[in-house]
Amino acid sequence: MTTLYGYFRSSAAYRVRIALNLKGLAYDQVPVNLVKGEQKSDDFRTHNPQGLVPVLETDDGAQLTQSLAICEYLEERHPEPPLLPADAEGRARVRSLAQLVACEIHPLNNLKVLKYLVHELKLDDEAKLAWYRHWIAEGFTALEARLASESASGAFCHGDSPTLADVCLVPQVFNAERFECDLSAYPTLRRITERCRALDAFAKAAPGEQPDAG
Amino acid sequence: MTTLYGYFRSSAAYRVRIALNLKGLAYDQVPVNLVKGEQKSDDFRTHNPQGLVPVLETDDGAQLTQSLAICEYLEERHPEPPLLPADAEGRARVRSLAQLVACEIHPLNNLKVLKYLVHELKLDDEAKLAWYRHWIAEGFTALEARLASESASGAFCHGDSPTLADVCLVPQVFNAERFECDLSAYPTLRRITERCRALDAFAKAAPGEQPDAG
Incomplete structure (x- = not known):
């Protein structure tokens, strides 16, 4: 049996859930509570x-x-359905x-970095949020x-079926929404995200649908 | 003709130079001076x-x-010589x-992030260096x-020939050395890096060997 060790709100785990669902693969989930620090336990480190x-x-x-x-x-x-197109240039585009x-x-907005900003650099909530939103805005503008x-x-990031690019996009949009980033300047990202969310594979991978969702 | 737009000290460009050299592919180089901001020019943005x-x-x-x-x-x-092993688990290991x-x-230590630390967060040199070294230490300890x-x-990260893992390792070690990080706790990384550097493909990709090296 395939087992995924993850956390409902981890973007990286969310990507893997989407990919497993798109491939139609069954898997067990073992939640690892990142806020409680379970990822640092001897048991998980095995x-x-x-x-x-x-x-x-x-x-x-x-x-x-x-991920x-x-x-x-x-x-x-499990090549079918494919998460990468068949041609080398298309594959390079999707991977990029x-x-x-x-x-x-x-990488700039994950939990360990935000902790460093607060505990080591003593940023207040406003400066931490400004950091978070800065990297979202810079990356989403480019995307x-x-x-x-x-x-x-x-309809999706590459052509009319979901690929690895959509697998990464949707969890990042979820996180940006959680941090209340203004997404009005990114109509294409929002259109594609909504299209993805209408698919079962994405909907069932959403953080709120996981066994460890609070 | 294949053309690489890069910068001698960019880790990501350094990776691509190594990969091109390992594959034995000829390429032209067009230097883009990141310190002078040439990457933001209209010409480069085409x-x-x-x-x-x-x-x-x-x-x-x-x-x-x-990259x-x-x-x-x-x-x-250009499958030969391969930068990824033949078996799916080995490929997953090298990619990871x-x-x-x-x-x-x-991503935590590149130029745009260091600029944010200095210009937006007003960190002094010591705090910026501490940031840099923190993420090197955390990542290198895991690696x-x-x-x-x-x-x-x-002899290399995966078996006895260079792979995509070595392509990423060597530029990161170069950068850590440039920021005078203490690498004594990473004997395996140092051993593999020295082995890579003895190969022409890596030696010719080194920042100091590039046409735009200062």
Whole structure:
């Protein structure tokens, strides 16, 4: 059985849930409460010594980490339906959109960084929120410009079926909404996100639908 | 002709140079001076509206962005020598090591983030350096633990030939050295980095060897 160690509000775990659902794969979930620090427990570290979610335990017993690496693994093991287009340039485009979120927005706004801002740099709530919104605005402006102008965009980020780019976009929009970022300047991101959310695979992966949702 | 728009000290451009060299591919280089802000020029934005390096212009005229997406494209178009192992679990391992650098260390320490710390948060040099070194230490501790304990490690991060993981590791070590981080606690990272640096593909990609090196 495939088991996902995650947390309902973790963007990275959310991406893996969407990918598993799009592939139609069944999986067990083991919640790891990041706010309570369960990811640092000796028990969880037997799954990932780094103390981070998500971890995907495959039916062969392998423990996979890093959400995009997990998604690529799922794509290779379960090619249908594809999360990447067939042509090399299209694949590069989808990966670059996914990485725009995963390498430029999300790393700056995750829990451990926000904790550093508060505990080490002594930022107040307002400065912390300004940091969060700054990186959302910078990244979403770039993403909106690409999605609105590039001819390969469609009903989804790339064409008319969901790809790895949508898998990354939707959790990032969820987080931006949670931090009450103004998303009015990103109509294409909002249109694509709504389209994704109408699909079962995305809807069932939403944080509020998870067993550990508070 | 393949053209790389980069900057000698950009980690992400450095990764792409290594990958191109490992594949034995010829390429022209167009330097984009990040310190002078040339990446924000109208001219450069015709290559990447986001104003970031690297951009790889392929011989078909496609403009590819995001260093890991570019490396995956090179891997698909030019499979030999491979930068990813043949088995899905090995590929997931190599990608997860690469992403540990590219999604957890590098995004926190790049130029635009350091500028925000100084200009918006008014950090002094000492606090900026402490930030830099904190994320290096956290990431390298995790990477060292994995590389030292996992049986798939070899002369390089994965087995006895260079992979995408080494392509990401070496530029990050270069940057850590530039910021005078103490690397004594990471003997496996240092051993693998030295092994990589002895290869022409890595040596010729080093910042000091580039046409725009100061």
